[in-house]
Amino acid sequence: MNILFIGDIFASPGRRIVADHVQDIIETNHIDLAIANAENAAGGFGITPAIAEELLALGLDVLTSGNHVWDKRELYDYFVRQPRLLRPANYAGVPGSGLVVRRARNGVDCAVINLQGRTYMPSTDCPFRKADEILGALDPAVKVKFVDFHAEVTSEKIALGRYLDGRVSAVVGTHTHVPTADTRILAGGTAYQTDCGMTGPYDSVIGVETDVILQRFLTALPVRMEAAKKGVELHAVIVDVDETTGKARAIRRHAINGD
Secondary structure, X not given: OEEEEEOOEOHHHHHHHHHHHHHHHXXXXXXXXXXXXXXXXXXXXXXXXXXXXXXXXXXXXXXXOOHHHHOOXXXXXXXXXXXXXXXXXXXXXXXXXXXXXXXXXXXXXXXXXXXXXXXXXXXXXXXXXXXXXXXXXXXXXXXXEEEEEEOOOHHHHHHHHHHHEOOEOEEEEEOOOOOOOXXXXXXXXXXXXXXXXXEXXXXXXXXXXXXXXXXXXXXXXXXXXXXXXXXEEEEEEEEEEOOOOXXXXXXXXXXXXXX
């Protein structure tokens, strides 16, 4: 079976390129489960219930997130109504869930797990131990398991990939908005990429207008972050998984230049 994962959708340019291409990607690549990280979908910071519903209506099956998921207060009650929107599982005592089991188009039940790193990130429970807890409680009949690890540093992402190798189908990183070139199958059969990259405007500094960020670096003064609009690209990975074992057979990057 084929799993599509789209990296951080950033603001309206990111939403627009997903709307333009996701159905074609699904049909052309025989996608059974489509996942996207959407924590930056609302102007680059957070996501709203309306935007989440808009993205799910496009054909995405599950939305993952990260630290910016808390930026829009109206989202808190929405978690109860929409289990297909995840927040990182290693937040404690907050609304929402970091796990959903979703039946794919081919009839196979798939677990999608959302975790967040701790280095240079908000304080959360340990993602390694939380992953152990989730996998230990999961129905053994669910063989296909996809992990979005929303983390800052490459070492933490690689470490989690190695830690979960052989126990999940894929570990793909998000958050830094820069796609990495280390797409591979690890020794135990887990597909891995340190960061999927951003789906949004690349004529920018990780999605924000370049002049704004340069002003911040040059003066150290607060600035109003404004989403850029040009150089829009879609970055994703497609993972081929053996649904009987949960092991990945292949992983490849999939990119579209929207300009």
